[in-house]
Amino acid sequence: MQSTTAICPSLFNATSAQDGILSRIRIPSGLITSVQCDAIAQLVNQFGNGEIQITNRANLQIRTSQALTLEVLQNLQDYGLASRTESVDGLRNIMASPTAGIDIHAKINTIPFVKQWDAYLSNHPELEILSSKFSVCFDGGETVSVSDRPNDICLVAVEINNEIYFDLHLGLGDRGDSPSAVGKLIDPQQTLEVLATLTEVYREYTQQKLNQNYSRSRPPRLRELLNDWGVKHYLQLVEQKFGYALRPSSYLPKREKREYKHLGIHAQKQSGLAYIGAVIPLGRLTSQQLQGLGHLAKHHGGGALRLTAWQNILITDVAEAKIAQVTREIFNLGLQISVNHPYAAIAACSGSTGCKSALTDTQTDAKAIAIHLENCIKLDHPINIHFSGCEKSCAQHHSSDIALVSKNSQAYQVYIGAGDISFGRELYPEYSTQDLPALIERLLNIYQNQRQNSEQNFSEFMNRCNLQELQKLLTLDHA
Ligand code: SF4
Known part of the structure; x- marks a missing residue:
C-alpha cells in the first residue's frame, strides 16, 4: 500500500491533501505513450476525480480518494510509469526540452x-x-530551452x-x-x-x-x-x-527570451512533419482529454505526447497534410493552441487545496482571472501571470510579467515586470482577491494602449512605468 506521509509527493510516498491523496508520477523527459495515457485515464476514473495535472517538471499529478494499493502500483510499474526500484522513484523527474530530437535548432x-x-x-x-x-x-540546444x-x-x-x-x-x-x-x-x-x-x-x-x-x-x-x-x-x-x-x-x-514555441504549430527538424502545442489550463485536464490527445498521437503523430515544464502538451510528428485535422480535434477536446490565449502563460502553485503552506486557493483564483480575460480582452502577446500561495514560489521560479503572492486568505501582493527581488516591482502590497480580475484587465489595457510599439513586451513596458503614476492611472481607469 502507498504511504501518504510525504511533504513532496511521489508515487510510492504520496501526500495527504485537502482534496484527496496526491501522487506524482515521474515522466522522464515528459514523454508519455498513448498506452500510458490510457492507463492513467483508467486509474483516475476508477480511484480519482477523473482529472490529471501536469506539473512544472512535466510530471503527472493525480488525486485519489484513497491510497493506491500494491496491485495498482505494480500495474503502473508494468506500464513503465514507475521505477522498478521504489526507493529511487521519489527522486525528481529528469527534465529535457519537450522538443528534444525534433527541434530545428537542437x-x-x-x-x-x-x-x-x-x-x-x-x-x-x-x-x-x-x-x-x-x-x-x-x-x-533547442529553441524550447529548459536550461534556465x-x-x-x-x-x-x-x-x-x-x-x-x-x-x-x-x-x-x-x-x-x-x-x-x-x-x-x-x-x-x-x-x-x-x-x-x-x-x-x-x-x-x-x-x-x-x-x-x-x-x-x-x-x-x-x-x-x-x-x-x-x-x-x-x-x-x-x-x-x-x-x-x-x-x-x-x-x-x-539566456534567450522565452519564445513560447511550445505552443501552436511548428515545423520539425524532420521534413514534412510538425508538432502542435496545446494549451492545458493550469496544467489540468480530464481523463477524456488525456486519452483524446493520446489517441491523436497514436493515429496522426509519433505515438507519444510530450508534457512540458510549462504544464502544456505537444503532439509531435504530425504530417503536414494532417495538421488541420489534428488541430480541429484538439479544439473538439475543448482545448486551444494559441500562444495568446489567457491560459497559455498563467501558472499557479497547488494552493490551499494541495499545500498546507498556502494562504489562498491559487488554482481557483487563477482560473477566475483567465475566465475574466477570455471574455474581455484579446491578447497579442502571451502575458505570464504567476500565482503563488506563499513566498516559496513553487509553480514558477523565473521572473513573470505579473506575480501574485498570497498576503492573507483574501488578498495578494501584486508585482509587475522585473525588479530587485525575484517577484518583480511591487505595485500593491495587498490587493483584494475578488478585485484582481478587473485589476489585471486594466493593467493589460494600459499596456496594450500605451506601449511604444507592438514589439515592446509587458515587462519592458512596466519596467519603464513610474509606479505612482501607474497606480493613479489604474484608479482613474477604475472610476
Ligand atoms: S508556493 Fe507555497 S503555497 Fe504554493 S505549493 Fe509551494 S509551498 Fe505550497
Missing part, C-alpha cells in the same frame, strides 16, 4: 541520455539516501569547433535560481560516466552528513555540498574518482 537529441540516466537510477538503489529534490536536466529551469545538474549542449559537447551547469544559487556554468565540458559519450561520478561524490557527502546525525527526512541538497566544499573541490573529487580532468570550458551561455 544540437543533439537528449532523449537517449534521459533514458540512460533513468535506467542508471533504477539500477542504483543506494541513491535512495539522496534528497528527493536531486534533479538532472538535459538541454540539447531550476535543477541541481544541467547539461547544456554546445557546439565548439564543429564538435558537440555538454557544458556542465550546477545549481549554485538560491532555491529557484537557474543553474550556472562551472567551466567544464563533457564529451557526450562520457555523459553517463560523468553524471554517475558527480552523483556518487554527492552520495558520499550525503552519507557523511547522515552519519553526523543529519536528519534522514531532510538529507542535504547538492547546493549545500557546493556551499560547504566549493565547486572547485567538488569537481576535483569528481575528476579524481573519474580518473582524469574534464575538458575546460569558456563557453558563455546565452
Whole structure:
C-alpha cells in the first residue's frame, strides 16, 4: 500500500491533501505513450476525480480518494510509469526540452541520455539516501530551452569547433535560481560516466552528513555540498574518482527570451512533419482529454505526447497534410493552441487545496482571472501571470510579467515586470482577491494602449512605468 506521509509527493510516498491523496508520477523527459495515457485515464476514473495535472517538471499529478494499493502500483510499474526500484522513484523527474530530437535548432537529441540516466537510477538503489529534490536536466540546444529551469545538474549542449559537447551547469544559487556554468565540458559519450561520478561524490557527502546525525527526512541538497566544499573541490573529487580532468570550458551561455514555441504549430527538424502545442489550463485536464490527445498521437503523430515544464502538451510528428485535422480535434477536446490565449502563460502553485503552506486557493483564483480575460480582452502577446500561495514560489521560479503572492486568505501582493527581488516591482502590497480580475484587465489595457510599439513586451513596458503614476492611472481607469 502507498504511504501518504510525504511533504513532496511521489508515487510510492504520496501526500495527504485537502482534496484527496496526491501522487506524482515521474515522466522522464515528459514523454508519455498513448498506452500510458490510457492507463492513467483508467486509474483516475476508477480511484480519482477523473482529472490529471501536469506539473512544472512535466510530471503527472493525480488525486485519489484513497491510497493506491500494491496491485495498482505494480500495474503502473508494468506500464513503465514507475521505477522498478521504489526507493529511487521519489527522486525528481529528469527534465529535457519537450522538443528534444525534433527541434530545428537542437544540437543533439537528449532523449537517449534521459533514458540512460533513468535506467542508471533504477539500477542504483543506494541513491535512495539522496534528497528527493536531486534533479538532472538535459538541454540539447533547442529553441524550447529548459536550461534556465531550476535543477541541481544541467547539461547544456554546445557546439565548439564543429564538435558537440555538454557544458556542465550546477545549481549554485538560491532555491529557484537557474543553474550556472562551472567551466567544464563533457564529451557526450562520457555523459553517463560523468553524471554517475558527480552523483556518487554527492552520495558520499550525503552519507557523511547522515552519519553526523543529519536528519534522514531532510538529507542535504547538492547546493549545500557546493556551499560547504566549493565547486572547485567538488569537481576535483569528481575528476579524481573519474580518473582524469574534464575538458575546460569558456563557453558563455546565452539566456534567450522565452519564445513560447511550445505552443501552436511548428515545423520539425524532420521534413514534412510538425508538432502542435496545446494549451492545458493550469496544467489540468480530464481523463477524456488525456486519452483524446493520446489517441491523436497514436493515429496522426509519433505515438507519444510530450508534457512540458510549462504544464502544456505537444503532439509531435504530425504530417503536414494532417495538421488541420489534428488541430480541429484538439479544439473538439475543448482545448486551444494559441500562444495568446489567457491560459497559455498563467501558472499557479497547488494552493490551499494541495499545500498546507498556502494562504489562498491559487488554482481557483487563477482560473477566475483567465475566465475574466477570455471574455474581455484579446491578447497579442502571451502575458505570464504567476500565482503563488506563499513566498516559496513553487509553480514558477523565473521572473513573470505579473506575480501574485498570497498576503492573507483574501488578498495578494501584486508585482509587475522585473525588479530587485525575484517577484518583480511591487505595485500593491495587498490587493483584494475578488478585485484582481478587473485589476489585471486594466493593467493589460494600459499596456496594450500605451506601449511604444507592438514589439515592446509587458515587462519592458512596466519596467519603464513610474509606479505612482501607474497606480493613479489604474484608479482613474477604475472610476
Ligand atoms: S508556493 Fe507555497 S503555497 Fe504554493 S505549493 Fe509551494 S509551498 Fe505550497
